[in-house]
Amino acid sequence: MKNRLQLIVFLLVLTAFFYFTNGHWTGKVVGILSILVTISVIFIGIVISLENRHPTQTLTWLVVLGSFPVFGFIFYLLFGRNVRKRRLFEKKAKLDEQVMLKLEGDYRIIDEHFEKIGDHQRQMFKLAQRLGKTPVSFSTETHALTNGKETFDEILNALEHAQHHIHMEYYIVRHDELGTKIKNILLRKVKEGVYVRFLYDAVGSFQLSGHYINELKNAGVEMVPFLPVRVPFLNNKINFRNHRKIVVIDGTVGFVGGLNIGDEYLGHSRHFGFWRDTHLKVRGEAVRSLQLIFLQDWYYMTGQTLLTQIYLSPDLMNIDIDSCGGVQLVAGGPDREWEVIKQLFFSMITSARESIWIASPYFIPDEDIFSALKVAALSGVDVRLLVPQKPDKKIVFYASRSYFPELMKAGVKIYEYKKGFMHSKIVIVDKELASIGTANMDMRSFHLNFEVNAFLYRTNSTQKLVYEFLQDLEESKTLNLDDFEKRAIWYRLFESTSRLLSPLL
Structure with a gap:
């Protein structure tokens, strides 16, 4: 697969060289170039379809390749190849x-410390140990x-x-x-x-x-x-x-x-x-x-x-x-058999009984996390999402906002941090279980990046995170669904376009 793609690139570059160096060949070369690009796009489209990716990713790539053949081809070479990780x-x-x-x-x-953990938290720590190969420490x-x-x-x-x-x-x-x-x-x-x-x-x-x-x-x-x-x-x-x-x-x-x-x-x-x-x-x-x-x-x-x-x-x-609580350091990345960080976030969300509080500078969840948050909110769990009010990456920022209306309709409370730029990566469940680390609540952290997160249970740090999260909400604007849906049509269009590309971000 790699050699074939490299050959295609070589042929395109070679054709472009002749195009710019020999005017006599212009007509023929343009025709050859068009044929090569078309063949390349079709070939990549077939490969993507056969790779059994998530349907959303497959559809996104096919739309990009069909709409922007040259751009899509280059973008695929850079970011799309689903190598055997x-x-x-x-x-x-x-x-x-x-x-x-x-x-x-x-x-x-120490058995007596492990027994203090509730059943659903104990299950999550066992999952982390199985996926991340790291035990919990007391x-x-x-x-x-x-x-x-x-x-x-x-x-x-x-x-x-x-x-x-x-x-x-x-x-x-x-x-x-x-x-x-x-x-x-x-x-x-x-x-x-x-x-x-x-x-x-x-x-x-x-x-x-x-x-x-x-x-x-x-x-x-x-x-x-x-x-x-x-x-x-x-x-x-x-x-x-x-x-x-x-x-x-x-x-x-x-x-x-x-x-x-x-x-x-x-x-x-x-x-x-x-x-x-x-x-x-x-x-x-x-x-x-x-x-x-x-x-x-x-x-x-x-x-x-x-x-x-x-x-x-x-x-x-x-x-x-006696006062430490449980601490587990877990690494996730493309070298792992499972999507470790995503699976642990999913476990935290679905185990929540009272509250799920999330802070993330980039919020581009996959379908599993997105559905889990909506179901939790619809079930009466207090779900809160804290994001930046100002962007550092505009496409990601607007892609994030495209998820907000559906979340708010399900009962998720969304806050935009006003004091500066909010870059924290925090998940707090039931004010007892927390995650802090390098992973954002986005697809890149779930599927592509090497990340590391600490998972904490009943630690002093967990209580500090709870306190600081509530303080951050005091510095934030609460989004209102009715007002949010009145935003200008071009904002919605840009959000939807960014959302379409979200599996690639």
């Missing part, structure tokens, strides 16, 4: 499974961090106190004031003999300067891009991005959540102003799970296996087990 990431998936099975036996599962302290300043104050302080190793994994890294602060700390720590390993997504951080990277590399920091893309049209991996944000220091403290490395995440953007986001500080047993997620990604990109006790011995001193 398990085969593409076979090496990584194999190590992931072996490591997580080994980890399962190392956790201290020996982990968590601290919810609710803005960029609070988060990076904690991260910078932890970096300064590193003694053996620093592991960092980010989707976006910028060479700005915050990026420079972190760089300078890493340069200082590597001089002190601390091992520093840094994974950054090659596409998310494509603007990161070579000077920044080389300065760290030359000092001894191991800087590694995740799935670099040199020729976009011919690379199957361009669509699978590492959206994780992970910091692990000395194997004893970790951070995970929605904040990348950049000044805008501190609220320094003129356009967005205040940046509302959520991160999680983790200390104790579950740091081992976060560490292993990093080490598995590191192994996949470098071939280095670092599964030694020095990296996998979390500090359990001064951990108050």
